[in-house]
Amino acid sequence: MIKISPSVLACDFTKLGEEVSDIQKCGADMVHLDVMDGMFVTNISFGLPVIEALRKKSDMVFDVHLMIESPSRYAKRFIEAGADILTFHIEAEKNPGELLDNIRAFGAKSSISIKPNTPAEAVFPYLEKCDMVLVMTVEPGYGGQALIPETLTKVREIRDEAARRGLELDIQVDGGITPANAKDAISAGANVLVAGSSVFKAEDRKLAIDLLRG
Numbered sequence: 001m002i003k004i005s006p007s008v009l010a011c012d013f014t015k016l017g018e019e020v021s022d023i024q025k026c027g028a029d030m031v032h033l034d035v036m037d038g039m040f041v042t043n044i045s046f047g048l049p050v051i052e053a054l055r056k057k058s059d060m061v062f063d064v065h066l067m068i069e070s071p072s073r074y075a076k077r078f079i080e081a082g083a084d085i086l087t088f089h090i091e092a093e094k095n096p097g098e099l100l101d102n103i104r105a106f107g108a109k110s111s112i113s114i115k116p117n118t119p120a121e122a123v124f125p126y127l128e129k130c131d132m133v134l135v136m137t138v139e140p141g142y143g144g145q146a147l148i149p150e151t152l153t154k155v156r157e158i159r160d161e162a163a164r165r166g167l168e169l170d171i172q173v174d175g176g177i178t179p180a181n182a183k184d185a186i187s188a189g190a191n192v193l194v195a196g197s198s199v200f201k202a203e204d205r206k207l208a209i210d211l212l213r214g
Contacts, residue, residue: 002213003029003192005063005172009045010196016050017057023199026206030061030085032174032194035078037068040092041141048074048081055082063194065113065174067140068092072099079106087111087134087172090122100129111172115140116148120157127167132192133158137185138175147176152188159189179211186214 006028011019020031033051038044051064064083068074071088072095078086086108090096096112103110112123113134123133135155138145155171162169173185174194182193193212202208 001191002186003170004199004209004212005030005032005192005194006199006209007032007034007174007194007196008200009034010200012200016054019200020054020058020060023205023209024058024060026199027209028060028199029192030063031058032063032065032196033083034065035068036141039069040089041067043141048077051078051081051083061085063087063172063192065134066092072102075099075103076106079103079108083108085109085111085132087113087132089113089115089140090126091115091118096126097129100126104129104131111170113140113174114154116151120154120161123158124161127158127162127165127169130169132170132172134172134174135190136175137173137177140175145176147178147181147185149184151175152184152190155185155188155190177212179208182212183214 006023036043036045061084062082063085065087086103100110109131111132137147137151171190172192173190177193177195178198199208
């Protein structure tokens with residue numbers, strides 16, 4: 001099953017609760033919440049108070065992507081705030097395996113992410129501890145970028161390794177995903193697609209989600 005996770009970075013933040021409700025009505029499977037600290041990435045987005053407030057207004061699956069330094073310091077708090085899936089970057093964490101275990105122990109699904117220049121093999125030691133792996137298809141930190149085609153090779157490599165080990169693993173792609181390239185991502189092995197502008201900026205959001213799903 002292909003799952004669609006629209007990123008709120010592209011929504012109207014003055015109507016965040018309404019925007020999330022709308023994409024749920026339009027068929028989105030979850031909502032992607034990008035947390036940026038201005039250190040791991042140069043941009044700053046939002047943090048715990050926004051997720052806590054939104055949780056009170058929505059029963060959607062919260063797909064929280066931590067683009068922050070030292071994510072282990074905040075994992076439990078983000079899960080308590082409402083994260084159902086918690087993703088952190090392998091490049092930002094000294095003990096990825098321990099953090100993946102802790103995320104599950106805290107009650108969320110565990111996910112690890114790699115940036116475009118990080119090889120797929122970096123996550124191989126941790127696949128058994130992951131519910132999902134996020135392959136960034138652009139450099140993290142800003143929306144509206146074009147997908148880097150070479151990153152889809154890593155999706156295929158991770159999918160092949162998971163299959164070799166008999167693991168049922170979600171593989172998410174994030175960055176520049178549109179109806180024009182969604183099929184390429186799915187063919188490579190991705191089954192969770194993050195899309196911001198192509199959903200939130202669409203005149204017909206339901207149609208946009210359906211087109212991404214294929």
